[in-house]
Amino acid sequence: MDAEGPPRGLPGGARLRAAIREVGYEGVAAPVLAGIDLTVPTGELVVVAGPSGSGKSTLALALAGLIPQRIGVGHWDGDVVWEDGAGDVTDLTSLPLHEAAQRVGIVFQNPEFQLIQYQVDAEVAFGPENLALPRQEVVARVADSLAKVGATSLAGSAISSLSGGQKQRVAIAAALAMSPPVLVLDEPTSDLDPVGTDDVLRVLHRLCHEEGHGVVVVEHKLDEVAPYADRVLLVVDGRIVVDDHPRAAFVPTARWRAAGVRPPELVALSEALPGTFGAEVALCVEEALVCLDGCGLPGDLGTEELDDPPGQPRAEALGLDRVSVRFGGKVALEEASVEVGEGEWVALIGANGSGKTTMGATLMGFVQPASGHARCFGRPVAFGKIPEQATRLGYLFQNVDDMLFCESVDAELDFTRRNRVPTGAAPPEPSEVAELIGLEDRLLAHPYALSGGERQRLALGALLTRAPQGLILDEPTTGLDEAHAAALFELLARVRTSLGSLTCLLITHDMRLVARFADRVVVVEGGRVALDTTPRKAFAQVGLLERCGVRPPPIAALHAALAGGDPGEVAISVEELLALLGASIAVGGAHVASD
Helix, strand or coil: CCCCCCCCCCCCCCEEEEEEEEEECCCCCCCCEEEEEEEEECCCEEEEECCCCCCHHHHHHHHCCCCCCCCCCCEEEEEEEEECCCCCEEEHHHCCHHHHCCCEEEECCCHHHCCCCCEHHHHHHHHHHCCCCCHHHHHHHHHHHHHHCCCHHHCCCEHHHCCHHHHHHHHHHHHHHCCCCEEEEECCCCCCCHHHHHHHHHHHHHHHHCCCCEEEEECCCHHHHHHHCCEEEEEECCEEEEEECHHHHCCCHHHHHHCCCCCCHHHHHHHHCHHHHCCCCCCCHHHHHHHHHCCCCCCCCCCHHHCCCCCCCCCEEEEEEEEEEEECCEEEEEEEEEEEECCCEEEEEECCCCCHHHHHHHHHCCCCCCEEEEEECCEECCCCCHHHHHCCEEEECCCHHHHCCCCCHHHHHHHHHHCCCCCCCCCCCHHHHHHHCCCCCCCCCCHHHCCHHHHHHHHHHHHHCCCCCEEEEECCCCCCCHHHHHHHHHHHHHHHHHHCCCEEEEECCCHHHHHHHCCEEEEEECCEEEEEECHHHHCCCHHHHHHCCCCCCHHHHHHHHHHCCCCCCCCCCHHHHHHHHHHHHHHHCCCCCCC
């Protein structure tokens, strides 16, 4: 091992270079990657986007030198090399793992796959210790890495006690502690709250532009990552079809939508208003404000047209009444109360560790509260007796890999259907569900041969074979592109219609998903309910949301900023804001293009 640790003070010209002619997996006819010619210089942040199953994660593994020696593939024809800028060229695919990791670090899509220690500080110290670095250096790296990802307070915590988002921060810190010149991260913010997401992206940006690292980020959160990117890649069917600066890469947006990937909201707004934005493309709210403030907009856009109609009273489906939960003396919920009506879709949002997952787990019976009451479709929750809730309620875990255990997609869907408790509703056939979730051509595939997004859809499909009355979905769109995320919820909407009612409690950090599908938003802060209202009203309260680790979608944040205060309600889609801006811009004499 290199006792001096990873290369430091890299000379100009250091870069990671991949020439991947073709990669294929056993049993999959089409190549997973083909014709890849990619160079990542140090000092640059490269974002890789694309639909689920397009080959992004395979590309990440290849860039880290893990394919083909550490992770077997059916066919490999390619080269991945590290050029240190001083004339030395190293073939990463032939290096031992510990040596490759000193040049290219990787953070996996599922942090569970790389966390091996009991305690957080031991996890972050593990890599530097195995480089035989002096103790003072190891301690300094642990403290610095945890501070960079906002996890200093977690240093002495047991990893098993952390939320999914907190584990993600620890995995990133462990990779940073190795100080590799290039860092590859596969959806590093998928389980992070919006404020935490921005914190991590700022860290990655500093690593590139202040410390000279190269960073490759595979990401679906394009709204959040676009302002920090130096280059954006679009991968479709295993090929790079776009490689450009973000201001050019996202236009025209139709190309991204055709690929099943949602372009950033503010880019779509810029494209729809060429008379206002001109040739510029806004990547953040501040940039959009500069363009729109120059059009003579009034301070108050008005929200009368957006007023949500009063909801109709519903019978209770799920309820928590002054519930408190503690884990080893640590407060997870503190007298939390929430009610979900039959057929209602309610989103739970809040910072990592705020208690959202504990609420869902209590309603399912996984967790017994210290005080208070929990109800499931008119009955008290039977804690520890999960089948009593499972006759009516399905639960999608944050880590869906914990739910998959059969040897094929078909067997996974058939198992839950055969072992369901009859409830009167006829369950759909596995082949029907497979078609609905877009896996009809993968019925014989092993679940672990699927991409992360495909496994997410499979786990939800397995729940649907039980014909449940309600669902608790904990981060259901992790690893999903926009097309599959939308298809997933459109599928649930069809199930809702066919059953006459489907109750959904959605635990998520995807604010655009909340804006599009939720009837109501419950904001959780420190184990308590801080806000319970409609999405338009919730996203208007920018200050309260920020305190709770949440940021509204860019369109809602832009509307709130343009209104110059508390507008009461805000637009929650590009189309809604365009309708409001149309009249205002027309008054100022600017041209408004149709979307």
